[in-house]
Amino acid sequence: MESPKSPSRKCFEGNIYIRTPLVESIELRKYCAGRQVYLKMENCQPSGSFKLRGISNLCKYAVSNGFTEVVCPSDGDAGLATAFSAMKMEIPCHIIVGQKTPMVVCDAMRSYGATLERYGDTWEEANKHAIETITNTKTAFLVHPFDHLAVWQGHSTIIDEIVEDLDGQVPSIIVTSCGGGGLICGLVQGIRRHGWEKRTKILAIETEGTHSFNLCVKAGGKRVRLNEISSIVHTLGAYEVCEQVVQYFRECNPPILSRLVNDAEAAEACIRFANDHRCLVGLGSATTMASVYTGIVERILTKNEDLHETLYDQRDEQEMNETEGPIVILVCGGGEVNLNIIEENRKLFNLHKI
DSSP states (O other): OOOOOSOSSOOOOSOSSOOOOEEEOSTTGGGTTTOOEEEEEGGGSTTSBTHHHHHHHHHHHHHHTTOOEEEEEOSSHHHHHHHHHHHHHTOOEEEEEOTTOOHHHHHHHHHTTOEEEEOOSSHHHHHHHHHHHHTTOSSEEEOOSSOSHHHHHHHTHHHHHHHHHHTTOOOSEEEEEOSSSHHHHHHHHHHHHTTOTTTOEEEEEEETTSOHHHHHHHTTSOOOOOSOOOSSOGGGOOSSOOHHHHHHHHHTSSOEEEEEEOHHHHHHHHHHHHHHHSOOOOHHHHHHHHHHHTTHHHHHHTTOOOHHHHTTOOOOTTTOOOOOOOEEEEEOBOTTOOHHHHHHHHHHTTOOOO
16 A cells, blocks of 8 residues: 655654653552552543554654555544644544544544544444545555554554663563554564563453454464454454564563453443542553453462463463562553543443442
């Protein structure tokens, strides 16, 4: 899909994303075997999520290679990040959203100057339409939400900031949600760049019903397609993760662990995190919090997991230097969240009030 090579305008200088805080959470220590816990607050990004790091880097890549407009198939954070990046770079942006994309997300994209088109019920349908949309133009660049080297490189800057803020401490586990795998690819690249690959594990959390990476793990590191997306956590809904994240899993350098939570646990985590830390996160980010609140992280730390949880883990215990380092939890963000949505999910799962 890429063809122009002569830049038609000067590429945007400087970062579109911001450096986000790394905040210690006293509240979550009791769920993590007493370890220090730090929250990397990617929900503070101007577009609402970590996606701005990788997507802005990809948009800059597009402009530097001669493209003058961007098209992105996305129901949420990738579209918001693309629209925000295009606004800052002063280039046209067209977002193809699904028929069920919430109005709060669509309104935010429009506020950044993007044009919107509703098409299909799944991301794959929107992506196919996006490819067709740019077929007859040489000026439009297709912004893939997670499968591009520039995206991974952008996401890897999260690790650069964590390294500086921890000032010599090395985390034992970095906990993150997993959709298409782009964020994890960036984390792996950053971890390797700073030599943490034998001291830090990545814990990838999905929901039951968006578990495309978990399927690959259970297949022994083979790329497997999810039959259907049955979870309400649509922001993590990729039928297939990118091939690169599966390769990184096989390499086990750093080890990538895969665990699942259910929709109700993610919805409850939204409420508990809001009460504990006075900020809102979307369901996709809340899957990460759910792994803490439900005891997944603590069981890993205390080596108290059941066999069915650890059966498919790839690890080299002789080479891995187990540390007592802190836990870093990525608060990935979520531009699709507001109080009304949290309340709707609370009622759906009959949870306690906010």
